[in-house]
Amino acid sequence: MKLTLENITVAFGKKMVLHEISTVFSPQKITAVIGQSGCGKTTLLRTINRTVEEEGGRISGKLELAAADVLRMPTETLRKQIGMVFQQPIAFPFSIEKNLSYVLNYHFKLSKAERKARITQYLTATNLFNEVNSDLTVSANQLSGGQKQRLAIARALCAEPDFLLLDEPCSALDMENTLAIEQLLLQIKQAYGIVIVTHNLAQAKRIADDIVLMDSGRIIEHTGKKQFFSRPATELGRKFIQYM
Ligand SMILES: Nc1ncnc2c1ncn2[C@@H]1O[C@H](COP(=O)(O)OP(=O)(O)OP(=O)(O)O)[C@@H](O)[C@H]1O
Numbered sequence: 242m243k244l245t246l247e248n249i250t251v252a253f254g255k256k257m258v259l260h261e262i263s264t265v266f267s268p269q270k271i272t273a274v275i276g277q278s279g280c281g282k283t284t285l286l287r288t289i290n291r292t293v294e295e296e297g298g299r300i301s302g303k304l305e306l307a308a309a310d311v312l313r314m315p316t317e318t319l320r321k322q323i324g325m326v327f328q329q330p331i332a333f334p335f336s337i338e339k340n341l342s343y344v345l346n347y348h349f350k351l352s353k354a355e356r357k358a359r360i361t362q363y364l365t366a367t368n369l370f371n372e373v374n375s376d377l378t379v380s381a382n383q384l385s386g387g388q389k390q391r392l393a394i395a396r397a398l399c400a401e402p403d404f405l406l407l408d409e410p411c412s413a414l415d416m417e418n419t420l421a422i423e424q425l426l427l428q429i430k431q432a433y434g435i436v437i438v439t440h441n442l443a444q445a446k447r448i449a450d451d452i453v454l455m456d457s458g459r460i461i462e463h464t465g466k467k468q469f470f471s472r473p474a475t476e477l478g479r480k481f482i483q484y485m
Pocket residue numbers: 253256258276277278279280281282283284285296
């Protein structure tokens with residue numbers, strides 16, 4: 242399922258933040274979004290899941306997930322199909338198990354056994370199962386930052402989204418936890434379209450299939466990783482690579 246943006250423009254009042262963005266995000270791929278601070282990376286993700294509208298942002302243009310019109314989709318459907326993970330790992334203040342069952346119960350009617358099976362499935366997919374299985378009733382607040390971030394990803398997967406959007410998910414994590422998240426994204430990408438904002442170019446080089454480079458609210462490059470890191474098409478792209 243592709244995510245297609247056509248002439249997407251976003252404004253807060255008179256302030257234009259995204260300008261005529263047209264691009265396609267592919268399923269089964271990791272797309273890394275890079276660019277200088279303030280260029281609109283977070284706004285791009287928050288436009289795709291339409292949370293900018295909650296802050297009074299106005300979106301115009303066309304945004305489609307497969308053939309579905311995302312800009313006119315009921316919020317509930319949208320939240321199910323497009324998951325989001327934030328920079329700061331957020332655990333809901335209840336047990337590990339309930340962090341997931343909460344989302345499962347919201348979207349699906351499951352028997353107790355089915356719910357348990359899915360919890361195991363997503364904790365396993367996020368490489369958490371062995372670390373937490375001895376007691377799933379422990380408060381999620383007791384997990385480490387890296388564990389919380391993996392739980393946040395597991396929670397997003399519970400909705401069975403088509404796309405997963407991640408905004409600098411590793412910037413608060415140490416190297417070991419960062420690598421754990423990267424491994425996990427590589428393992429699950431066959432089943433999801435993944436768009437990850439990162440300031441870490443080495444990370445983009447390690448895990449991305451495609452690179453989106455943004456500048457002043459515009460996408461100025463969207464190419465395969467190899468091409469970007471060997472022959473960037475723009476001056477800013479060249480600067481980024483030199484900086485690495
Ligand atoms: N709710 C809002 N109201 C007004 N302007 C906003 C709002 N949210 C974002 N902006 C503006 O949009 C522009 C892009 O911000 P955004 O947070 O998307 O940048 P970013 O690329 O994610 O930066 P960083 O790398 O620092 O996280 C900035 O000029 C910011 O001030």
